[in-house]
Amino acid sequence: MAASTAQAHGFELADVQVMTHLQPMTLQIQIRRSNGDDVSLDDCARLSAPMGDAIDNAALPIEAYVLEISSPGIGDQLQTDRDFRTFRSYPIEVIYRDDEGGEQRQQGSLLERTDEHIHLNVRGRIKRISRQAVIAVQLTSPSG
Structure with missing residues (x-):
């Protein structure tokens, strides 16, 4: 669901982390541009509402959560x-x-x-x- 939402807006999903030990639970979603260009803060802000809507509409058993959207940066692992x-x-x-x-x-x-x-x-x-x-x-x- 997160991958398809990101893709619909021109991004690829780089990583998803669910931090259940935090109150409220935090969903950290990292994105990158499909064309390889840098991801800006405005890009993250623009994707936040559609991603939040997709999560809310997925009928997941989540009451309250914090959604964080960012791009990979310092401290992040290189994998692909x-x-x-x-x-x-x-x-x-x-x-x-x-x-x-x-x-x-x-x-x-x-x-x-x-x-x-x-x-x-x-x-x-x-x-x-x-x-x-x-x-x-x-x-x-x-x-x-």
Whole structure:
């Protein structure tokens, strides 16, 4: 329902989170433009009413809720090929398992994601991390 509402207004659904531990419950919906352009605050505001109507008309067992519409940003995980193309050269943090199974974190600028590796620039050096070892990749601020 959220995906079709977003699509009807020229957006793609990037993520949906339902925060039931908050009172009232919060629905966080992240969108991106279908054509790859940036999402503005006005875009989020324009989609809010139709998305709220779609949720209300879906007869979900929800009494009160807060609807938050935004676009992916700092702290959000990169998951799709499109995410990795869109955020090329942005600062990221890769969380991965090393050869001994320990969890490691590496920050740098995203260069690319291939079928086998994630390539990032770490202070002028290229670091390759096997995709099989990657737990998560998320956007960070330039200072980390």
